[in-house]
Amino acid sequence: MASHGSHNSIGSGAGPQSHAAASAAAARSAGGAPAAAAGEPGTSGRGGSGTSGPYVLGLTGSIGMGKSTVSAMLRARGVPVVDADAIVHALYAPGGAAVAPVGAAFPSAVAAGAVDRAALSAAVVGRPEAMAALEGIVHPLVEAERVAAMREAAERGAALVVLDIPLLFETGGEGACDGVAVVSAPAGVQRARVLARPGMTPEKFEAILGRQVPDAEKRARADFVIDTGCSLRETEAAVDALLAGALARGSGGAYARAVEAAAGAGGGHGSGKAPA
Ligand SMILES: CC(C)(COP(=O)(O)OP(=O)(O)OC[C@H]1O[C@@H](n2cnc3c(N)ncnc32)[C@H](O)[C@@H]1O)[C@@H](O)C(=O)NCCC(=O)NCCS
Numbered sequence: 197m198a199s200h201g202s203h204n205s206i207g208s209g210a211g212p213q214s215h216a217a218a219s220a221a222a223a224r225s226a227g228g229a230p231a232a233a234a235g236e237p238g239t240s241g242r243g244g245s246g247t248s249g250p251y252v253l254g255l256t257g258s259i260g261m262g263k264s265t266v267s268a269m270l271r272a273r274g275v276p277v278v279d280a281d282a283i284v285h286a287l288y289a290p291g292g293a294a295v296a297p298v299g300a301a302f303p304s305a306v307a308a309g310a311v312d313r314a315a316l317s318a319a320v321v322g323r324p325e326a327m328a329a330l331e332g333i334v335h336p337l338v339e340a341e342r343v344a345a346m347r348e349a350a351e352r353g354a355a356l357v358v359l360d361i362p363l364l365f366e367t368g369g370e371g372a373c374d375g376v377a378v379v380s381a382p383a384g385v386q387r388a389r390v391l392a393r394p395g396m397t398p399e400k401f402e403a404i405l406g407r408q409v410p411d412a413e414k415r416a417r418a419d420f421v422i423d424t425g426c427s428l429r430e431t432e433a434a435v436d437a438l439l440a441g442a443l444a445r446g447s448g449g450a451y452a453r454a455v456e457a458a459a460g461a462g463g464g465h466g467s468g469k470a471p472a
């Protein structure tokens with residue numbers, strides 16, 4: 197759970213201590229995922245026994261806050277990042293496990309063997325019951341994929357797995373994580389970034405913002421905050437500090453709970469995995 201009393205604000209200009217810790221994290225991530233090693237942070241959970249698996253870090257942020265950029269920086273450091281959006285896109289593509297059940301519930305939303313997102317959006321957005329029905333179909337499939345990806349990372353010795361979930365707070369994803377990092381920037385920076393995108397209008401931007409948990413609330417609920425209203429170089433330093441901070445906490449048991457729940461749902465290793 198993201199329930200630690202205070203969060204670390206990892207903004208521009210990481211201090212000397214952060215740099216030292218960051219180097220340790222960088223060393224751990226050389227050649228692949230930050231690996232568990234004897235005596236290293238991340239090898240024994242603060243609430244666990246040392247066999248509780250990697251620290252599960254949720255990564256989220258409102259539109260235009262820089263989450264995709266931070267996610268790419270984490271991947272570049274060898275951190276396994278499980279991307280919820282990419283999983284949903286694969287589930288909706290031809291051959292994807294969500295196509296048949298979504299088509300059964302929303303016949304207008306499937307064409308040419310794939311889910312048509314615009315048609316599905318028209319069927320569910322603004323209709324809470326329809327959205328809940330869609331989530332009832334999609335979320336268990338996403339969860340099966342997520343657990344499979346986390347398991348692969350754990351088997352490779354990862355001490356940290358990142359779950360990139362745009363709507364983490366909106367969909368109750370906190371409970372699946374040991375901690376949550378929120379990517380954030382001043383409202384003016386966010387607005388300028390988003391309005392610079394092709395096809396974006398102030399009205400669309402406001403509508404999307406209105407459906408997301410406000411940034412101030414996200415920050416308040418976060419264990420780590422990464423500010424991106426600064427240079428990319430400063431954000432790189434903040435990402436190094438985030439890695440060090442997350443690894444220092446050790447697993448809180450989210451990985452073990454996810455694997456256990458998947459086994460209980462009949463989604464043991466190698467089964468319940470949708471084509472991706
Ligand atoms: C509704 C869908 C078809 C819209 O797809 P589209 O490509 O048009 O837009 P996109 O995915 O970027 O979402 C646009 C906006 O819709 C809203 N939205 C999407 N899913 C949800 C949701 N589960 N709850 C609340 N709002 C949502 C958000 O504000 C989001 O910013 C799509 O988002 C979807 O299938 N959502 C349900 C699956 C889901 O919960 N995905 C979240 C990751 S697990």
Ligand SMILES: Nc1ncnc2c1ncn2[C@@H]1O[C@H](COP(=O)(O)OP(=O)(O)OP(=O)(O)O)[C@@H](O)[C@H]1O
Binds near residue numbers: 261
């Ligand atoms: N310090 C910084 N950190 C992150 N991004 C920055 C920074 N400075 C400028 N940017 C730019 O801001 C933009 C952030 O966009 P990005 O796609 O990462 O946001 P996002 O939060 O993933 O958006 P969305 O949720 O809408 O997909 C990028 O074009 C990036 O280059």
